Amino acid sequence: MRRSQRGIALVLVMVGLLALVAMAGLAIDTGRIMTNKARLQSTVDAAALAAAKVLGQTGSQDQAYEAARLIFVANRARFPDLASVNLGRGDVTFSRELYPFTAGTPDPRFVRVRVGAMPFAATLTSVLGIAELRTGASAVAGPSPSLDNPGGEICDLAPIFICGDTAAGQAGNWGYAEGQVVGLKLDSNNSAVGPGNFQLLRLPGDEGGADIRRNLAGASPACTAINDTLPLNTEPGNKAGPTAQGLNTRFDVYQGAGQRLSRTDYPPDVVTTPRDLQLSLQCANDVCQVVQGGQRTPILNSSQLSSNFSTYTNRLRSNLVDNSYGVINRRVIAVPVGQCPAGPGRTEVTVSGFACFFLLQQVEQSDATIIGEFVRGCGSRGNPGGEVPNPNPGTATGPYVIQLYDDDASSDS
DSSP, X not given: OTGGGTTHHHHHHHHHHHHHHHHHHHHHHHHHHHHHHHHHHHHHHHHHHHHHHHHHHHOOHHHHHHHHHHHHHHHHTTOGGGTTOOOOGGGEXXXXXXXXXXXXXXXXXXXXXXXXXXXXXXXXGGGGTOOEEEEEEEEEEEEOOOTTSTTOEESSBOSBOEEOOOSTTOTTTTTOOTTBEEEEEOSSSOOTTOTTOOSBEEOTTOOSHHHHHHHHHTOOSSOEEGGGTOSEEEOOSOOHHHHHHHHGGGGTOOOOTTTOOOXXXXXXXXXXXXXXXXXXXXXXXXXXXXXXXXXXXXXXXGGGSSSOHHHHHHHHHTTOOSOTTSBTTTTEEEEEEEOSOOOSSSXXXXXXXXXXXXXXXXXXXTTOOEEEEEESSOOSTTOXXXXXXXXXXXXXXXXXXXXXXXXXXXXXX
16 A cells, blocks of 8 residues: 555645746736836837827827837837837827827827737746737827817916917917017016006915915926816916015025925926026016116017027037926926906906916016016926927917827726
């Protein structure tokens, strides 16, 4: 009997070891699947964002695909398991509408990047006869919604209201010329908005100067639903102290005893110099012109200045930053635009759209004048839509960002 049972223990041990190896393999390879899925998802996310940005700038699907492919390859190189994956032309599709995403529609605005099944070798689960594992990912990107899209959002909304030409055909620039230097907030009661107004706005939930200070500093890192911002009311009074203390954080200047905003909560731009171009406003009969250094010749275009949005972007390309802890494009703000005059004191204004302005200099607390350069085709809060206006007809007007959306064909996007 003993002789006939010899070797059974060895069989049982081998079966047990096989089960343990299989369980370990399932644990290890399940972890690898999740890790590689996350890596693949971040790679297609980056590719979709790159393609959507180029599509918005050029309108070319071929250039958008090439941008997606290059970004995909650059990110793929970081992960050995992704080395065998290529992004073919058919993996990048374009649609005019987001939901439903319909590939091949004319004048597309949205991009989908999809990798159906990325293979990689199994490890210990190979003892179960599983030689290869697969995972996939999908991402959709495109312009953020805006004023002409109910339920849309606007980013980094400044509590400022400027007058604009709201006639048909002016949407997107509201009568302003690219590079035009504009007084966004006046230091005297000469505003075309109406008596008692200095072109400040009371955003939803605001109660006074402290909120003006925080909003000019960029209080909310998130975008604001447009339905929650329209219509808006003006905020009468100059609010010189809060205006300077809030906006100047973008220039790495933090002021105000007891009310000082922190660099951690409100970081500056990466480029903060020069801080003073000696620009001021000369106003007469509700018409204000920007002058420099006390001269009488008006500054009509930023090309007349030694520092402007063009020199700013050139410094970014050359990595000539003033501080490494700042945030790109903090000096670009989204400003509500509407028709003037609105009325005296606190009065309701109708916002027709949004315009982007590059802040040219810090604010002096003695007058609280804000002066900016009109920038076309831009986004805000560090997410430029591109220096070239979006050429696609019917796209959202005003500032926009390129962002990711949930893919209706994928639960993981």
